[in-house]
Amino acid sequence: MRGTTVLPGTPCTAPRTGEPPVHRLEVRLPDEVPFAIGTFDSIGPMARADFPHRHTFYEIVHVTAGAGAHVVDLDRHPLGPPHLGVILPGQVHHWEDARGLDGSVVLFTPEFLLDHPGDQELLRRLGERPWLALDAPAHARTARLMAELAEEYRHGAAGFASVLRSLLHVLLVRTARLPGPADAPGPAGDRPGRHGRAAAGLAEEFARLAAGTACEAPTVRECAERLGVTPGHLAEAVRAATGRPPAALLREARTREAQRLLVSTGLSIRQVAARVGFGDPAYFCRFFRRETGRSPGDFRKHHDRRAPSIEPGAPPA
Structure with a gap:
């Protein structure tokens, strides 16, 4: 994805030989909001990637045209637009024989949900049925919300990030209300086996x-x-479900809690450090910079700036 994810072959390599690549959301400056929205064309060729890969971010696709199939984990979903798809961090997905694919693509990291932590639970539930066929009213409502998200993101007026989060929250709540696909089992081998479901369940418990x-x-x-x-069994299950080691997810959870405290409280950086288990504020600052690319002070100061990484003509990250 132009200016948003790392293309295969650079830092975007599989965590282990033979595992799918892991893509991350990138912005051009360290003080920009980790959110992007565009069409399949404006996002770039990675939006139609035909090889299995994972994300460290969320992706929501509103497919309005196209043929072929979308594969999420081991489930193959034939295209018959309109559809709404939700891909969670760690899920393996790709497009198969996609032709004429069109619609909207929304990308955002868990960090973007700091003001609406309940949305992570909505996304988790949607991840259990990641591909929904939309009837005419649901398609129209979704299209309007996507247009509003795109307009708000494009203009970037004062307070735009809060509006984006509110619109995204509405989209998630309405999507969670939609009836899911039939739960009838597919052909043998089409769905995760008992071991896969057990690993996913343990990984979910670990995430909570x-x-x-x-x-x-x-x-x-x-x-x-x-x-x-x-510990070995936990590491195997978490890596199988997310493509990442549990230690990385623990660091991510700790970082996210620090981010919440930085943007939603008046605590000093020393106090934030203590709240997330760091006795040494200097070590906390080094940890935070290593995990986020910026200092705690910079994060607090520049929270909610726009990320123009997929606007027409934007240079690659």
Whole structure:
């Protein structure tokens, strides 16, 4: 995706040999909001990637035209627009024999949901049925919301990030209301087996634990003990479900809690550091910069600036 994700072959490499590439959302400056919206054309060729890959960000696609199929994890969804698709961080997906693909693509990181943490639960539920066929009224409502998101993002007026989050929240709530596809099992081999479902369930429990204990800064071993499994089994399950090691997700949860405190409280950086388990503020600042690319002070100062990474003519990141 032009200016938004790393193309295959550079830093966007598989975490282990033989695993799918992991793409990340990129912005051109360190003080820009991790959100982007555009058409399949403006996002670029990676929006139609035909090889299995994962994201570290969320992707929502509103498909208005096209033929072929979209594959999420082991489920193949034939195209018969209009559709609404939700791809969660860690899910493996690709487009198969896609022709004439058109519509809107929304990209955002978990960090973008800081003001609406409940939206992560909505997204998790939508990830269980990631491909929805829209009837005419639902298609029209979705198209209007996508147009509003695109207009707000394009103009970038004062307070635009809060408006984007509110519009995104409406989109998620309305999407969660839609009836899902029939739960009838597909042909053998088309869906994850018992082991895959067990790994996904354990990874989900770990994600909830990591989010709820970010201030405690638990280790992977401590999390494994709380979940009643060995550290090795936990690491295998989390990597199978997300493509990432559990230690990385613990760092991410800790970073996200620090970000929430920085943007929603008047706590000093020293106090924020203590709240997320750092006795040394200087070490916290180094940790935060390593994880986010900016200092805690810069993050607090520049939160909610626009990311013009996919606007026409924007240079690649």
